[in-house]
Amino acid sequence: KPGYKPECVDLCGARIEWTSEKSSRKNVFQITTVSGNEFLLQSDIDFLILDWFHAIKNAIDRLPKERSCTSRNLEFKLRRSSSIELLNSLDTESKEPKPEHRKSLIFRLNYSASDTNDRNRVKSRLKKFISRRPSLKTLQEKGLIKDQIFGSHLHLVCEHEKSTVPQFVRLCINAVEKRGLDVDGIYRVSGNLATIQKLRFVVNQ
Known part of the structure; x- marks a missing residue:
């Protein structure tokens, strides 16, 4: 949207873990920040959610555990997707919430442009499989x-x-x-x- 700024999550000292209690969907993991915010990320595609989990975990591991980092190194940007209506309820100009006012958001992870290669490989395999199938006439003769x-x-x-x-x-x-x-x-x-x-x-x- 014009003038829209992506939400930023402070990963310095954050925790990341798989969770099944917070959502009925499969493949959900949770990021808990030092300030007490909770973010749930989810995808039905197994390899996609694993890539996200390891990428964010590696980013957290590289950052210092204290909050003395510069803000540029702390921010992990999440683009809002159409399935995140919960973000509309947040006041973007409000101050960072305190730990006792924890908010839990769920982000649906969608295919990125880099995932098209995997889909193309699957398509080519299916085409080869279908082309090798016997014709209708052959099956009728048998x-x-x-x-x-x-x-x-x-x-x-x-x-x-x-x-x-x-x-x-x-x-x-x-x-x-x-x-x-x-x-x-x-x-x-x-x-x-x-x-x-x-x-x-x-x-x-």
């Missing part, structure tokens, strides 16, 4: 995939069965004429969807 009744063109079914009316249609008509002519709404009322899906599956098999 008998692994059979022609389906439902979803197929009528002339293809008839051509395969060498008839003018598909065998399944004949079976349905015969069943209705034998057992269903006295049933109210036999050609009008829809049947149970779950039962229909089961019958379709059996017929296709």
Whole structure:
């Protein structure tokens, strides 16, 4: 946003640790500053959250434990993302809160530009896997995939069965004429969807 300054976290003397009690989400770690502020960082991507954890931990380890550091060395900038509505409740001009007024914020970590390489590698592997798969015709010749009744063109079914009316249609008509002519709404009322899906599956098999 125009004129927006990123939030800064004082890492000098801060503690960093994994936590599962503060959030129902997975992969959450907490930064607790000397002043008592708590920040929760989270990502669903395992390698991404590990990179953040180690990067921040290394930064904390390099800093002196006392608060005599210069402010330039102390600040770790966190960019606000769309999922951090909690920051809106903070007064950016207020003084640093005291330890007894602890605020816990959660930051969702998203992909950065450097993570596109990993995604491209996954895409290329998937393309290779898909290109090696046998064709539909090959699977049909081996008998692994059979022609389906439902979803197929009528002339293809008839051509395969060498008839003018598909065998399944004949079976349905015969069943209705034998057992269903006295049933109210036999050609009008829809049947149970779950039962229909089961019958379709059996017929296709």
